[in-house]
Structures are given as C-alpha cells and as structure tokens.
Amino acid sequence: MTSPVKPFSIPIIRRLPEYHAFLEQVVAKGTETISSTTIAEFLNLDPIVVRKDLEHVGALGKPKIGFVVQDLISAISDYMGWERVDELVLVGVGDLGSALMGYAGFAKRGFKIVAAFDQMLSKSGTSVHGIPVFPVSKLVNLVKRLRIEIGIITVPPNAAQEVADLLIEAGIKGIWNFSPAALRVPANVSVQQEDIISSLVILQKNMQKKHAGINKKEE
Amino acid sequence: MTSPVKPFSIPIIRRLPEYHAFLEQVVAKGTETISSTTIAEFLNLDPIVVRKDLEHVGALGKPKIGFVVQDLISAISDYMGWERVDELVLVGVGDLGSALMGYAGFAKRGFKIVAAFDQMLSKSGTSVHGIPVFPVSKLVNLVKRLRIEIGIITVPPNAAQEVADLLIEAGIKGIWNFSPAALRVPANVSVQQEDIISSLVILQKNMQKKHAGINKKEE
DNA sequence: TAGATTGTTAATCGATTAACAATC
DNA sequence: TAGATTGTTAATCGATTAACAATC
Secondary structure, three states: OOOOOOOOOHHHHHHHHHHHHHHHHHHHHOOOOHHHHHHHHHHHHOHHHHHHHHHHOOOEEEEOOOHHHHHHHHHHHHHHOOOOOOOEEEEEOOOHHHHOOOOOOHOOOOOOEEEEEOOOOOHHHOOEOOEEEEEHHHHHHHHHHHOOOOEEOOOOHHHHHHHHHHHHHHHEEEEEEEEOOOOOOOOOOOOEEOOOOOHHHHHHHHHHHHHHHHHHOOO | OOOOOOOHHHHHHHHHHHHHHHHHHHHHHOEEEEEEHHHHHOOOOOOOHHHHHHOOOOOOEEEEOOOEEEHHHHHHHHOOOOOOOOEEEOOOOOOHHHHOOOHHHHOOOOEEEEEEEOHHHHOOOOOOOOEEEEEEEHHHHHHHHHHHEEEOOOOOOHHHHHHHHHHHHOOOOOEEEOOOOOOOOOOOOOEEEEHHHHHHHHHHHHHHHHHHEEEEEEE
C-alpha cells in the first residue's frame, strides 16, 4: 500500500516535546480538554502551527470543545514512539555522560541507558545513577549480547572515532554523538550530531531580532 | 538601507558548528585549503548544501582550489558571533547544570558562564569547574550589576517559572530553558526551549527510514 | 588548454501561513 | 440558534535541490 515508513517532520518533532511537557502540567491540574489556541498562547506559538502539528500526529478534536488532553498526550507519545522502551548504551562517563545517565527525561519518554563504558579502569565496576560502568574492553561483547541498537558518545573528540568503530563492530545502528568530531560510519549506520551551541546562537539571534524590532518603529 | 538585522536560517545555524569542528580538525593537520565537496563527503552532507551554507556566511572560494580553511573558520565564527565573549549565568547546579558549567565548548565559541545560583545553601560559596556558586537570594542584585543578558535554567520543572521571574526582574533578555516547563515571559524576553529528546527521536526515525530503505528494493 | 570547483540562477519541495467551510 | 473551534483546502514563503555559466 503506502510507503512502509511514515514521513516525519523535523520541525514538528522539535515542537512536540514542548506540547507534551505542557500537557502533562495541564493534566496534573485536572483539566480534561484544551483548545489548540490555548496551547498556542501558553507556548508562544501560532495557533495554526499547533493545529497543524496536532493534525500531523493524528489527534482528533471536537469543534467548540477542543481536544481531550489525555488523547493528545497519547497521540504525541505514540508518534514519538514513547510507548515502548528502547535501550541505549553510553560511552564516556565524564561530566556530560554522568548528567545524561541521571537525566530523568529519558525514562519518562521510553528510553533507558542500560550500561556505560569508560576508558578509566577506576570507574569500572562502579555505578552512576544506578547504571553500571564497564571497561571499554567489554563493550563489543556486551553490546552484541544485549542487542543494543543506539550508542551515545560522550568522550573527547580525539577518541570519538575509535569509540564509534567499536560500537559499529558491536552491531549498533545509530550513534548519538555529543563529541564535536566528524565520524566516518558505514551507510547502514545513522549519526545524530549534537551541539547545544546552536541553540544558544539561535537564542542570541532571536534576541537581536527582537531588540532591533523595538528600536525601529516600522518599515 | 537594508534591514538592520541580518536574516538568519535555523537549519544553517544547526549545521555550522559541524563545519567548524571539522575545519578545526583539518587545520590541526596543517591543510590550508579545502573544497566544499570534501567537506560534504566527510560530514555526510550534500555538496550543494555545503556550498549554499558557505555562501550564506559570506565565505569566498576560488574555482579549482576551494576555500582557505582559516577563512572558512573565521567566516563561520563571525556569522555565529563567536569573536566576542558573551557572559551567562546559570541557575540550578545539579547534574546537568554542573555539566554545562564544565563544558569546554562554551569558551571555544565565545561564551562564559560567570556565575551560578542554587537554592541549596550548602552549595553557596563553593565553586564548580571554577565558577562561583551563589544563593538564589543574590541573583537579582548580582545579575543586574554584571549586566548579564542571558540566563540558563537547569532547575526542576516546578521551580522553573519562579527562577524565570527572578531572571526577568534582573533584566535578562534571553532565557535558555533546559527544564521541561512552559515559561510565561514578557514580550521583550526571548526563550529558547531545550529538549534533547527531540534529537534522539530524530535519530530513531532516521534509523527506521534507513532500515526500511534496505528492506524494500525499490518503488 | 582542459577540467575541477566555485558562484549564480532556476526548479522543486516542504513548511508555514492564510482563508474558509464543517460542526459541535 | 449562534458562535467558537476544528478540519481542510489554498497561498505564501523559505529551504533544498538541480542546472549551468564563470573562472582559476
């Protein structure tokens, strides 16, 4: 019939967690229905954007009434794939790695870091936020055995490629790379490069635009 | 003359740090010039995308030769605003906050967290990664005095609005919010909502697409 | 000179915005 | 019934992709 994999929109995926977090707050207050205009108002978005996004995830509302909050949460969770639990491994138990290991947002959205690896042998055998840390030498065997598909890289840039190679050898299909280094990977492996600096620059540019908009009256 | 604030493209801003990191590696090897096709190949991007992005930041190359690597790095740094140093404050010295305070990527790209605040008084007076931690009660005065414009929020969601209000009272113009909570702010304040889960979902969706593409021969 | 690579112009695609009919 | 809000269709805008001329 149609395409085997539903098309997805990156801008929408970036907005959906915002809706989700807001709707969780709403449901905690006991509110049962909400309109797209209300959501838009609270999140400083255009109401049409919200309506389109909700349409995209397949949510159904009723004119005049709006959407059932629980339905929206389910539709978003479903679209984002948060119903099932996906297991991850992490390599590089430094500051960033430890923070990710302790991040509560993963569990809430169907992700679980089940093992971590670090080059420093003194860290092996310990556990961080309840997640066991192993020596890198055990990486390939363990990841293979657990059939993990996603690996997180939080090592310094000069070690990133080496770690990526090990993960690939272990059969990983996706790499979430927090190290500012370009990775060479085979065609069947996906890489998501993460660099939070982008977000900070976007914030700055928005501030500049806003400030300029205040200074000039019109045109 | 033209618009007072240059237009900016969010997709481009998200790609530029990748180029920058890669070019830093290249320059470290002593290579002096590079072509857009080479950059594209290493970063798994379409060469045309790279060419367009470099055009956007105002880089000039020479046919047959390519671009001078140092020129590219400068052009990108310039476009991203990394030449000058911008000061930030952070509120919420937990795991994530500490990781951000220790993140070397800030200094490299013109950002500096100059002070942090935490509700827990036991943390006051200490310093994390060389950054002093103060009680929240000192936030408004100190931020006003230092004339900081950007605040990072890494507190639990239920405290986020309260912290945002303090930052706004202190004259902040931009909030980088890592807490999954919708913030109410006045019109002259920009908010950049951060949720790394989006990136993980994008990675997953890309993996699914890739895998589906392998399974079906064509159509 | 020949060819690789840039810079530029045009075409396509997708996302956002707008308009409006359907409906509770 | 009247009006608010959804769902849908159309228009605009911007980003990506393609084609090609300019040039070192």
